[in-house]
Amino acid sequence: KYLSSPPPVVISVRPDVNVYNVTWRNIAASIISFNISKLNITACGFNVYGLEENLGQSKFFLLDMDYCSDDGDVVDTVCTASLEQGKRLVIFDHVKGNLRIKAGSLNQNSTWSNIKVITTEATIMWAIQDQSTCTAAQADSTNYACVSKNSHCSEIGNSSYICTCNDGYEGNPYVVDGCSRDNGYNPVQSTNNCSKQCGDIRVEFPYGLEKGCCARSEFLLNCTEDTPPVLKLNDYDVSNINISGGLITIKYDGDDTPFLGIFYEKYFPSSQEYTWAVANLTCEQAQQNKSGYACVDPRSECSGVTSLILGDYIGYRCKCKSGFQGNPYIPDGCEDVDECGTIPNICKEGEKCHNIEGSYNCIPQRNNLMLGLVTGLSVAFGILLLGVVASLVIRRWKSDVEKKLRRKPLTEIVAAQVREEATEEEINGVASLAEMCLRLRGEERPTMKEVEMTLQMVRMKRLKSYQIPPESGTDVYHLLRRSRAKDSIDQSFAQVGEIVWTNQAKDVIAWSKSS
Numbered sequence: 311k312y313l314s315s316p317p318p319v320v321i322s323v324r325p326d327v328n329v330y331n332v333t334w335r336n337i338a339a340s341i342i343s344f345n346i347s348k349l350n351i352t353a354c355g356f357n358v359y360g361l362e363e364n365l366g367q368s369k370f371f372l373l374d375m376d377y378c379s380d381d382g383d384v385v386d387t388v389c390t391a392s393l394e395q396g397k398r399l400v401i402f403d404h405v406k407g408n409l410r411i412k413a414g415s416l417n418q419n420s421t422w423s424n425i426k427v428i429t430t431e432a433t434i435m436w437a438i439q440d441q442s443t444c445t446a447a448q449a450d451s452t453n454y455a456c457v458s459k460n461s462h463c464s465e466i467g468n469s470s471y472i473c474t475c476n477d478g479y480e481g482n483p484y485v486v487d488g489c490s491r492d493n494g495y496n497p498v499q500s501t502n503n504c505s506k507q508c509g510d511i512r513v514e515f516p517y518g519l520e521k522g523c524c525a526r527s528e529f530l531l532n533c534t535e536d537t538p539p540v541l542k543l544n545d546y547d548v549s550n551i552n553i554s555g556g557l558i559t560i561k562y563d564g565d566d567t568p569f570l571g572i573f574y575e576k577y578f579p580s581s582q583e584y585t586w587a588v589a590n591l592t593c594e595q596a597q598q599n600k601s602g603y604a605c606v607d608p609r610s611e612c613s614g615v616t617s618l619i620l621g622d623y624i625g626y627r628c629k630c631k632s633g634f635q636g637n638p639y640i641p642d643g644c645e646d647v648d649e650c651g652t653i654p655n656i657c658k659e660g661e662k663c664h665n666i667e668g669s670y671n672c673i674p675q676r677n678n679l680m681l682g683l684v685t686g687l688s689v690a691f692g693i694l695l696l697g698v699v700a701s702l703v704i705r706r707w708k709s710d711v712e713k714k715l716r717r718k719p720l721t722e723i724v725a726a727q728v729r730e731e732a733t734e735e736e737i738n739g740v741a742s743l744a745e746m747c748l749r750l751r752g753e754e755r756p757t758m759k760e761v762e763m764t765l766q767m768v769r770m771k772r773l774k775s776y777q778i779p780p781e782s783g784t785d786v787y788h789l790l791r792r793s794r795a796k797d798s799i800d801q802s803f804a805q806v807g808e809i810v811w812t813n814q815a816k817d818v819i820a821w822s823k824s825s
Contacts, residue, residue: 321425330356332427350428437470444471458488477623478595480572492590492625493599494526497606497639508533508541514553516588516604516639525588525604525639528571544570549582553637556615556627557583575617575624587615587625588639596626604628609668610638633668739768 321330351358359370438455441447444463447454456463456473461483465471475481475489482488499515501522506513508531518524519533532542541548546568547561560582562568567576570584577583588604589596593612596603605612605628615624630636630644637643649656649670650663657663657672664671743764746756756764 319427323423352426437466437472439470442469456483457486458483460489478591480590495589496525497604509539511541528573559583587627590625593626605638607638607644609634609644
């Protein structure tokens, strides 16, 4: 934990005192480590020593200080020291014979008159010390400190323990229901027309420059009004944001690593890049909450983020699947990579690159002609086979029809009136004529003149059979009867002719061919 800076220590220098001490002590019994990492010391005319304790032995070490000028001007000198365990002691020993102090320099406003010590940064580490192990602590249910669900106990050394929230949970494990899921990520940008540019840096979701434009508060950036504008995160300058790689680059001076929050971790010790996670969840946990899952593009996938320095799990982030690139945190943000157009010599010599979604194929060029030939022959053979099968089916169907017609005499197919008034010879003649008229080949069909002559001959032949001369007046009845028969004959021939153009004609043709 980081402490706010305590009030500065100011010691008035007296002419008769050469050594001054400043001591820090533990402020509570639960503190097991108190570390002052940075001191700002102003002490003109003194050597400054720190007390180091190691394995029960004490040792003084000299802090590196800048000397003050003779007239008392001095620039605040920053000394970095690690003062741990037991008493924290800094000793200021007057430098004898090295400096000439002018008369009147020891006054109330002079830097020579006071020793000033400002603690600019300090850390503490504390633990519960009423039980030495987690087993003993859990046995004492009344005083057990880890009261929140989804929390656990961790032993510190051999004399104390601490409580932490389980992976995928955050909060305060020392209060009831203090550990909860990380639900701080919102995959939906709630504000339209968000600013996307700060100077030369592109700011894309899940980061944003305004509230409602970022996925969580830890990704809210600030674009200053300077010329040129400067992008900032937690008062640190941002020089680059790599959405697809999950990296952000921070500018800072000195060796001290800035603390950006629980979702950021230094990528490499010597680098100013930080890796980041969208939420403190595992991929399995994140996917259970569909409404808060960050990987919204269907061509993206979840990836766990682990500190390369400490090995601690930070959370999860999203990345486009292999063969795609872009922003996995927005719909349709992952686009296909054209490997053929972007990667030189991706295929071997003699092969042609063919791009497909998410990947590519290398096709040997020498086989292109053979492939086309095989494809063409396959299609042609398929069409030929289909034609043969269709022909066989039609012939089989036609044969079945003919067989059925052979079992049925033609006289049963025509109308009843035709059977009564025409002979079988006349019906067969007209049927044969109709079959010839319906042939497919033109040279096999009779002309209209030939059809007319054939029908006239059949008609004349039938009329001759009814021409009997009358012998007496008593035969008038028979003549009238024959006249009616003649009219009936003409009507019968007309009905036979109609067979050619009806479904009955088709049956007659098939029957005639089968005969």
